[in-house]
Amino acid sequence: MSLIDTFFNSEVLWSSIPALLRGLWNTLLLGLMSIGVGVPVGLVIAVIRLYAPKPFRLLTVGYIDIFRATPVLVVLILIYYALPFLGIRFSSWTSAVLAFSIVMAAYSAEVFRSGIESVPKGQFEAAAALGLPFLITLRKVVLPQAIRLVIPPMTSNCVSMFKDTSLASTVALPELLKEAQDAQALYANPSPLIGAAVVYIIFLWPMVRFVSVLEKRYKSEGSR
Numbered sequence: 001m002s003l004i005d006t007f008f009n010s011e012v013l014w015s016s017i018p019a020l021l022r023g024l025w026n027t028l029l030l031g032l033m034s035i036g037v038g039v040p041v042g043l044v045i046a047v048i049r050l051y052a053p054k055p056f057r058l059l060t061v062g063y064i065d066i067f068r069a070t071p072v073l074v075v076l077i078l079i080y081y082a083l084p085f086l087g088i089r090f091s092s093w094t095s096a097v098l099a100f101s102i103v104m105a106a107y108s109a110e111v112f113r114s115g116i117e118s119v120p121k122g123q124f125e126a127a128a129a130l131g132l133p134f135l136i137t138l139r140k141v142v143l144p145q146a147i148r149l150v151i152p153p154m155t156s157n158c159v160s161m162f163k164d165t166s167l168a169s170t171v172a173l174p175e176l177l178k179e180a181q182d183a184q185a186l187y188a189n190p191s192p193l194i195g196a197a198v199v200y201i202i203f204l205w206p207m208v209r210f211v212s213v214l215e216k217r218y219k220s221e222g223s224r
Contacts, residue, residue: 009191016183016192023179024199030093030175031162034100038161039154041101042108047138049113060109067106073167075099080171092173096165104161111153115146152214159207163200176200 049060067075080095090098119142127137169178180196 007190007194009187009189012183012187012189012191013195015187016180016195019179019183020176020192020195020199023174023176023196024203026174026179027162027165027176028203030096030100030165030168030173031158033097034104034165035158035161037097037101038104039108041105043112045105045109046112046116049109050116051134051138064106064109067103068110070103072099072103072164073170075103076167076171092168092171095171096168096173100161100164100168103164104157107157108154111150111157112146114153115150116142118149119145152211155207155211155214159204159211162204162207 045060045063049057049064052060076096076099079090079099080092083090123141123145124137127141132141165175166177168175169181172178174182176196176199177193180192183192184190
């Protein structure tokens with residue numbers, strides 16, 4: 001067989017489209033759920049790390065360091081395969097969302113921490129001089145500026161999260177890569193894997209370009 005017939009077989013690709021679309025839907029849902037949980041939790045963790053009493057700050061530092069250093073696959077396997085030994089069982093979906101959210105929260109917390117610390121301390125001093133409480137100062141003065149700064153790195157984290165959803169195939173969750181692997185086995189041809197790669201590029205490439213545009217815009221604004 002030729003290279004085209006082996007990796008770019010049009011008949012196999014066309015036949016595998018329904019499976020790839022099902023997998024794409026699950027990938028999008030899994031990624032959005034993990035990001036939707038992980039990012040807000042990461043913000044809370046970042047605030048605790050910066051402004052809570054020292055014992056709580058140390059706990060958040062440990063959480064961030066551990067889950068940034070631990071591979072997502074290990075976290076996923078521990079939740080899905082190890083917790084049942086302790087009597088705690090989760091479905092494939094719950095395990096995947098929980099694992100990805102935990103890791104996403106750790107990365108998001110570090111990004112938010114960096115963004116908040118980038119806001120000049122004079123903002124707090126000015127708000128205090130106006131008599132604004134700390135929480136209102138944080139919500140209405142500091143966070144709006146910090147969020148603007150963290151959008152590029154946070155978007156990069158989101159891109160990575162969508163790619164990491166392919167690891168959910170290890171717990172038999174039918175995301176995009178899992179469906180492509182099943183189609184490959186069915187047709188005895190790797191073309192569905194090439195199709196899955198093309199699908200990833202199609203929906204992640206705009207996000208990658210969005211990050212580049214934002215970085216250039218903020219860099220030009222900062223140089224003025």
